[in-house]
Amino acid sequence: MISNINLKFLQIPLILISTTLIVCGIRWLSHDQPWILDQIANEERLNMSFDELFLINGNQTLNAYLTQIYRFLGLYVLGIGVLLISFSSNKILEINIVRKRILTVLGFLLFSNLILAYIWIPSSHFLYVIWSTIVLYGISLYVNKKL
Numbered sequence: 001m002i003s004n005i006n007l008k009f010l011q012i013p014l015i016l017i018s019t020t021l022i023v024c025g026i027r028w029l030s031h032d033q034p035w036i037l038d039q040i041a042n043e044e045r046l047n048m049s050f051d052e053l054f055l056i057n058g059n060q061t062l063n064a065y066l067t068q069i070y071r072f073l074g075l076y077v078l079g080i081g082v083l084l085i086s087f088s089s090n091k092i093l094e095i096n097i098v099r100k101r102i103l104t105v106l107g108f109l110l111f112s113n114l115i116l117a118y119i120w121i122p123s124s125h126f127l128y129v130i131w132s133t134i135v136l137y138g139i140s141l142y143v144n145k146k147l
Helices: 004-030 034-046 050-055 062-086 096-120 126-146
Strands: none
Touching (some): 004 034, 004 062, 004 096, 034 050, 034 062, 050 062, 062 096, 096 126
16 A cells, blocks of 8 residues: 555656646647747748748648647647546556556656657757656656655
8 A cells, every 4th residue: 555645746746747738738729820839949940930831832721731730739648648647546556557557658758759859849948848747757756666
């Protein structure tokens, strides 16, 4: 049986990560131009502004396409956040094998996102979000190791 204090130190960071994912997902789902949420990094990656990109002949439908892609991203990020918060209850986290699998998959997702962000969009402000979630993840991982 895990003590309530240890369980809270394991659970609270997971809930904060979940909340972050849910907020990001909702933002990408609800923003009228979701690619603008990371405009500087995206334009740096494109090596041009979005205004220039949309003016290129043949790119008239690009706006709708980008919206579609970001909506799917938002849906999946929201879904992962809801799934993670659903599996952050006391009863579930008390089960050793489930807790380890949650932490393993979450760690893989966080660190792979960090690597991809540094490769593709190194000036993104989302790097701060990823690092913050990794710090929170580290707290949960540390508490899990102590159990």
